[in-house]
Amino acid sequence: MLRTIVIYWTGTGNTQILAEAITKNLKVNNIDITIKNVGELHQDFFNTDYDIYILGCPAMGIEALEEDEFRPFFEKLKPHLNNKPLALFGSYAWGWGEWMKKWIEECLNVGAILMTEALIVKSTPSAHDLKCCEDFCKNIERMLVTYA
């Protein structure tokens, strides 16, 4: 079974809601999935190669990834992302999703394969946003069939 990991950072819980909804949706279809807050990862995390990465981080700074925990983690992860299926998600509040555009660009530059359009949600996810979460998961599942 393909080993999938959801890793997220959250300040006020919005991105965590998305991370948990994504995990729940994918679990239903028997995907081997682990969810971790980036702060829970141990030093040996990078010794394990996952098949699929699903990463979540809200817009922080000025349209940037959170810089104290998530950015350092992401920098270390980058060399592992070449040719890896990946999906991105996160919450924002007042911008236009610029942070996600930049993040997508960075991922493509290191050779990651984006499995679906990024899921970006304004502030706390609404019922409609959670429905979009289901669609995000369906897109991932469709792609996984080609990797199984």
Ligand SMILES: Cc1cc2nc3c(=O)[nH]c(=O)nc-3n(C[C@H](O)[C@H](O)[C@H](O)COP(=O)(O)O)c2cc1C
């Ligand atoms: C320090 C800080 C910087 C932020 N910068 C941005 C930003 O550049 N653009 C934006 O749209 N939202 C920005 N936000 C809003 C957060 O992205 C938004 O509140 C989001 O829902 C937080 O997600 P979380 O609950 O997972 O932490 C910022 C929030 C904080 C606290």
